[in-house]
Amino acid sequence: MVFPNPVPAGAAPEVAVQTSEAQLVDLAITDALGRCLWQCTRMLPAGTTPLTLPDTHQ
Known part of the structure; x- marks a missing residue:
């Protein structure tokens, strides 16, 4: 799930x-x-891990 949704500008x-x-x-x-x-590719621990996504706007 991506959050927040929608993602505010900036x-x-x-x-x-x-x-x-x-x-x-x-x-x-x-x-x-x-x-x-x-x-x-990342090594993640057990449980829930929040990851910040890069800016992919092109």
Whole structure:
């Protein structure tokens, strides 16, 4: 889930990623056509981790 929704101008959107155990996760942001705008791989702890998304406006 992206929050806040809608994201106000100038604000950074966030997502909450939930995992049952610590693990390496692949994250990606795609546009409506499926084109990858951003991706990363992160080691996340068990539980819910809030992540601030980069500005992908082009």
